[in-house]
Amino acid sequence: AGPRTATALGYGAKGEAGLRGRTGRSGKEGPPGSRGPRGRKGQKGQAGPPGAPCQRAYAAFSVGRREGLHSSDDFQAVTFDTELVNLDSAFDLASGRFLCAVPGIYFLSLNVHTWNYKETYLHVMCNRRATAVLYAQPSERSVMQTQSLLLPLDAGDTVWVRMFQRDRDNAIYGEHGDLYITFSGHLVKPATEL
Template sequence: MWESQPGVIGPVGTQGVKGQPGEKGIKGDEGDKGEHGASGVKGQAGIPGKVGPQGPKGESGRDGNDGTKGQTGTAGVKGQKGEKCEQVKVAFTVGRKSYMPGSSTEQTITYTDVIVNVNANISINTGVFTCEVPGIYYFSFTFLSYTGKALRIGLEKNNDNIFYIYQTSVPDYIMNSQSGMLHLTKVIKLN
């Protein structure tokens, strides 16, 4: 059997004519994500926007602490002088020209004469002074006791004994006196 032997490789041929573009291939797989890039340069500030609508009113806050005391202000202008107040004065003096007969029971001393009466409601017939102007009053009374008689004289306010003087029986005439101050309000009767 005859075996053929490959021949010697011939010389390289000339380049052939460029072929027609091939058809578009199918889309390839997505590549791996690249590394994070460097930060860009900060841009310029934009134009301010319009003012938004007013929000709802918030709850009231708690009261604050008291502040420090302020300095004393300057004195005010002196006011005008008020009208003169007329003070009502009350005074009286009464007396008897005759003696009163003795009695074993209490009796009110009556009088025969009014010597002084300035705004006083004093009745010589009943011996009663009625206070109509409240204030401090000074009372004084003097009497003469005669021989052989004991005597007690006092001052009553609304039928309550305030003070009195007592004279025992003596063999001669004796002058006695008593006085005192009272704070009286309206409608108080003294005898």
């Protein structure tokens, strides 16, 4: 018997390839492969545009009055004649007012020298509101008095000192040679950082 052929086995000759069938559905995603080798370091990029300058907020004033003051009205603003520190000219000596431009928490301090046998009655004012009082009863001895406080201020607020006249002579002592009356304030923390 000779070699078996397709014809001998009952099969016909191989036909031509048919049309390609539709693609089947994708199988499940396999597990991630191992990490590939590290690539080469790229070239250094160009410098970017400069950033905005860092805004550092400052605000401070320290003023004084050399001349003593006696109350003449029920409510009287204390004015000042000596400028020690006045950043951005925010304190107006003639009106005795500090105009807040940088909102935030401020530390304020008022120092005065009392007058013998006279009452000392002052308010630290924020706009039209009395926030703190500095008071000394009449005495045969004059003393230094101080009042300090932390106060939140908004842009546009004014801080000033008001002398309050009652039934007694209200006065603060001063003389041209020395500085007995001072009013100071500085920004502790801007509102942007609160």
